[in-house]
Amino acid sequence: MTQKLFWLDPYQTSLDTTVTSVDGPRISVASTIFYAFSGGQESDHGSIADYAVLEARKDGLEIYYSLPAGHTLRPGQPVHMEIDWTRRYRLMRLHFAAELVLELFYKSHPAADKVGAHIAQDKARIDFAWPESIAPLLPGFNDEANRMIAADLAIKSAFDDEPNERRYWEIEGFARVPCGGTHIRRTAEIGPLRLKRDNIGRGKERVEIYLLSLA
Numbered sequence: 001m002t003q004k005l006f007w008l009d010p011y012q013t014s015l016d017t018t019v020t021s022v023d024g025p026r027i028s029v030a031s032t033i034f035y036a037f038s039g040g041q042e043s044d045h046g047s048i049a050d051y052a053v054l055e056a057r058k059d060g061l062e063i064y065y066s067l068p069a070g071h072t073l074r075p076g077q078p079v080h081m082e083i084d085w086t087r088r089y090r091l092m093r094l095h096f097a098a099e100l101v102l103e104l105f106y107k108s109h110p111a112a113d114k115v116g117a118h119i120a121q122d123k124a125r126i127d128f129a130w131p132e133s134i135a136p137l138l139p140g141f142n143d144e145a146n147r148m149i150a151a152d153l154a155i156k157s158a159f160d161d162e163p164n165e166r167r168y169w170e171i172e173g174f175a176r177v178p179c180g181g182t183h184i185r186r187t188a189e190i191g192p193l194r195l196k197r198d199n200i201g202r203g204k205e206r207v208e209i210y211l212l213s214l215a
């Protein structure tokens, strides 16, 4: 089983590890900092032994990385792994922005029905089954989220159930939420955000989240 170091230290950008299996273009490694698409958070970009990783895929609790055909890696081989930190950090900030906004929705509308979510490098989105325009709610949530960000609250991330790799994040006095994504340590890392409504039809409303500071 790959040891998932992106949970122990989500700020680590390079790692020396060892290849544990090779199946054509697909390999696994002893330990990894390279997140694979899960819970709506996109995979990292990066390299293993200078080969670009074409796809990172979670399969049960294992993660497999697809490399270009013709790579020469063998099981037991030491390799250096790097991730695109600019991309990862943007994903982490937008992911947590989405976590905050979703919790604000649930607190004021406990029956809110989330039907989708996606975290990309330029924006995050949350879709709700919602019978009317969600627009009137957004200024209040936008202000409240920015207040929590400015307050620079500590975010705890830990295992609920380590053998099954179930994790949560918690802001004391606000929420404790199950999630296996990579989380920032403090809310101020997000920087100010802006919410925007998109009407996607069929009784669904989309909330888009943008970071005002893209650094």
Ligand SMILES: [Zn+2]
Pocket: 095, 099, 169, 179, 180, 181, 182, 183
């Ligand atoms: Zn999360």
